[in-house]
Amino acid sequence: MDVNKSYADGAILATLTELGIGHLTINRPEKRNALTDQMWRAIPRALNWLVAEKAARVVAIEGAGGRDFSAGADIGEFETLRRDAATARVYEAGNSAAFAAIRTCPVPVIAMIRGICFGGGFGIAAAADIRIADDTARFAIPAARLGLAYPVDAVQDLVRALGDQRARHALFSAREFSAAEAMESGCLLSLCSPDSLDAQGIALAQAVAAAAPLSVRASKAAIATQSNALKEDMRTAATHADATFDSEDYAEGRAAFMEKRAPHFIGK
Structure with missing residues (x-):
């Protein structure tokens, strides 16, 4: 709804x-x-x-x-x-x-x-x-x-x-x-x-x-660094990127790829 x-x-x-x-x-x-x-x-x-x-x-x-x-x-x-x-x-x-x-x-x-x-x-x-x-x-x-x-x-x-x-x-x-x-x-x-x-x-x-939320957020944060190249933004982008690799969605994405099915992402 x-x-x-x-x-x-x-x-x-x-x-x-x-x-x-x-x-x-x-x-x-x-x-x-x-x-x-x-x-x-x-x-x-x-x-x-x-x-x-x-x-x-x-x-x-x-x-x-x-x-x-x-x-x-x-x-x-x-x-x-x-x-x-x-x-x-x-x-x-x-x-x-x-x-x-x-x-x-x-x-x-x-x-x-x-x-x-x-x-x-x-x-x-x-x-x-x-x-x-x-x-x-x-x-x-x-x-x-x-x-x-x-x-x-x-x-x-x-x-x-x-x-x-x-x-x-x-x-x-x-x-x-x-x-x-x-x-x-x-x-x-x-x-x-x-x-x-x-x-x-x-x-x-x-x-x-439908894409992995943490991955998308990390990409947006990384793109922002190209625009202003501020160290704070660099740190933010790195933090977002690191979070993707520790996420349940990253594990789900790998599993779905291996099992040849559509992934189900939850943003965690």
């Missing part, structure tokens, strides 16, 4: 399926899933509930309504919450915490993108481990049109997602680009028709959820 929890007055929805797949839904379709400050600050709590409390093995992020992923931050709040450097620092702390919660989530995060994926919405997708999209997806980083700058960590995510040159072009020009261009840049793992995105996303999430 699926379990659900809502945040930010229902604008952020968290669901865990019986298969151990977590779903985080940006639920404001009437505003193209633009995120309010309250929604930004709810994302880390929703992820913590899914992963730390409910033991999700993978998390898929999507926009509600079947039309858009997210238009990014709700510009209607900028006049009060992001009006100058002092207020922007407070506001962007919430943005950065959301990006960090996705980036450092101990289990893989998949962004399932359709329609508009602009600004902070693109930042959410860029912080994810894997991005898939349908061919209605459109991407843009409109900071240069708004006269503002994105948080440094969000820009680093965009560089990792798009590559150096394309990220520079996107940031400097604020130009909108298509799903096909995003695919060509390597930003997307796959591109599909609108009616098959949900099925592809579920299949991908199921494949991750």
Whole structure:
């Protein structure tokens, strides 16, 4: 039986399926899933509930309504919450915490993108481990049109997602680009028709959820060291890697391979 929890007055929805797949839904379709400050600050709590409390093995992020992923931050709040450097620092702390919660989530995060994926919405997708999209997806980083700058960590995510040159072009020009261009840049793992995105996303999430959880966590931690090369991350990755070899899942994986059967992993 699926379990659900809502945040930010229902604008952020968290669901865990019986298969151990977590779903985080940006639920404001009437505003193209633009995120309010309250929604930004709810994302880390929703992820913590899914992963730390409910033991999700993978998390898929999507926009509600079947039309858009997210238009990014709700510009209607900028006049009060992001009006100058002092207020922007407070506001962007919430943005950065959301990006960090996705980036450092101990289990893989998949962004399932359709329609508009602009600004902070693109930042959410860029912080994810894997991005898939349908061919209605459109991407843009409109900071240069708004006269503002994105948080440094969000820009680093965009560089990792798009590559150096394309990220520079996107940031400097604020130009909108298509799903096909995003695919060509390597930003997307796959591109599909609108009616098959949900099925592809579920299949991908199921494949991750069926894998050995400790091994997947160790791989994600090891990949993180390539991005920042911090000694602390190196130690974390090594700890995760060591744990796989002492786990029941490692023994089960070896046994299943020898017995030519599908393994049953329990995350221990």
